[in-house]
Structures are given as structure tokens and as C-alpha cells.
Amino acid sequence: MRVPLMAGNWKMHKTQAEATALVEGLKPHAAAVKDQETVVCPPFTALGAVVRAAAGSPIGVGAQNLHWEKEGAFTGEVSAPMLADLGCRYVIVGHSERRQHFGETDEVVQRKARAAVTAGVHPIVCIGESLREREAGTTFDVLEAQVKGSLHGLSGDSGLVVAYEPVWAIGTGRTANPAQVQEVHAFLRKLLEGLLSPAAAAATRILYGGSVKPDNIRDLMGQPDVDGALVGGASLDPSSFGKIIRFRG
Numbered sequence: 001m002r003v004p005l006m007a008g009n010w011k012m013h014k015t016q017a018e019a020t021a022l023v024e025g026l027k028p029h030a031a032a033v034k035d036q037e038t039v040v041c042p043p044f045t046a047l048g049a050v051v052r053a054a055a056g057s058p059i060g061v062g063a064q065n066l067h068w069e070k071e072g073a074f075t076g077e078v079s080a081p082m083l084a085d086l087g088c089r090y091v092i093v094g095h096s097e098r099r100q101h102f103g104e105t106d107e108v109v110q111r112k113a114r115a116a117v118t119a120g121v122h123p124i125v126c127i128g129e130s131l132r133e134r135e136a137g138t139t140f141d142v143l144e145a146q147v148k149g150s151l152h153g154l155s156g157d158s159g160l161v162v163a164y165e166p167v168w169a170i171g172t173g174r175t176a177n178p179a180q181v182q183e184v185h186a187f188l189r190k191l192l193e194g195l196l197s198p199a200a201a202a203a204t205r206i207l208y209g210g211s212v213k214p215d216n217i218r219d220l221m222g223q224p225d226v227d228g229a230l231v232g233g234a235s236l237d238p239s240s241f242g243k244i245i246r247f248r249g
Helices: 016-031 044-054 080-086 096-102 106-118 131-135 139-151 178-195 198-203 217-221 238-245
Strands: 005-009 037-041 059-063 090-093 122-127 161-164 205-208 228-231
Touching: 005 090, 005 205, 005 238, 016 037, 016 044, 016 059, 016 238, 037 090, 044 059, 044 080, 080 106, 090 106, 106 122, 106 139, 122 139, 131 139, 139 161, 139 178, 161 178, 178 198, 178 205, 178 217, 217 228, 228 238
Parallel strands: 005 037, 005 228, 037 059, 059 090, 090 122, 122 161, 161 205, 205 228
Antiparallel strands: none
């Protein structure tokens, strides 16, 4: 059985004090749900504060990026072993903003994902098509290329999480309807069967991200291949993220 995962991507928001306050506000919500994971992904500067604030609670901590090397002359970068040492259990890899603004390719994403796995950190690998690609009818071709390029060489026991984030729905207020999301997630799971194994594909959690809010999470989670959400703006407020976490009521 796949345990639902609700992950908040805070992007470039929150000071240490603000991040700590947000975690404190989330604790009652996370404690109220069972058989589900809650993870927050603050900026690097707030990771230590969030790890300390979340200690002893059901809230896990993830980072938003990493470098594929363990150490070296890479000014400004952070490695997977550093994240693991800090207490991070997850790391977001290949978010569309990284791909778009920082030129990350599928090859780069694959190297980062493998580095995370080697260090014992679970990669949340993001994929998704642009509006132009969806309107051109190439959604599945784009996603297949991203999956094969980004996940090549990963094993079925890697703790991999996949996040489908249609670029046209991120921060726009537009959300793929539940039927569209399920169609894509089922397609992705079928791809994973060939890339990993049928058993591994059945066990891999596939999250949806793209303007996830309290008023649409229940319908999204009602789809058989939707195993959670990667939440952006709505995760910056403990009330709204709390409602998402407690979508069952």
C-alpha cells in the first residue's frame, strides 16, 4: 500500500524565524492524520531551524535542490551527504523552475537523483509538460522522454518519488482536472513498470503538483494513481496547508 505524501515546496520564502513558526503551526495538523506523510521543503538557510523545530513531530524535512558530487570546488552548492547529515529525508530534484531558469537537463536531474539515493535521501523527481506541449498533443511524448532520461539507472528500492507538475498549472491558478491527472499518473506508472519493475512501479508514489489548494485536494486524492501532492503557494500558510494535509476531514 502506498502511503500518501503531502510535501510543501516553500521555494524562496521564509526566514529561520518564519519557517519555525510555520512548522509549529503545522504540527497539530500533521499529528491529526494517520497513515500519511507530511514533508516541508524550506530554503537552504532555514533547513537547520526547520529540522530542529520538526524534531519529535510527524513532519519530515526535505531540501529543494542538491549537487550531484559529494564534495569539491563547487561554490554555492550543497551535496546529498550534507543534506543527510542535516537531517533531510527528501530532496526535490528537477523542478520545472530549475529546468527553466537554471538549465537543468534530464541528464543533470538523473545525476542528482542518483546522488540523493546514494546518500540515503529520497529524491522527489519532478516532470511536466508546458502549455505549448499540451496544446500540441505531445504531453505523453514529453513525459516519457523526461521519465526515461531523469530516472535511468535508478533501482526499484531507491525510495524514489515522482511528482507530475504540468508547467502550465504551476502558480497560475490553473489546475489539471482530476481525470486529466489520473490519465497522466496511470501513464507514468506504466512507464515505471518497464523502467523499474511492475512491483516497484506499484510501490512508487506519484504526486501531483500545480496549484493544489484545499478546495481541490480531495478530488485529486480520489484518483487511484494519485499518491499525494507537491504543494507550492498553499504550503506557505499553516491553515491552508493544514487543510490539505487533513483532506479526509
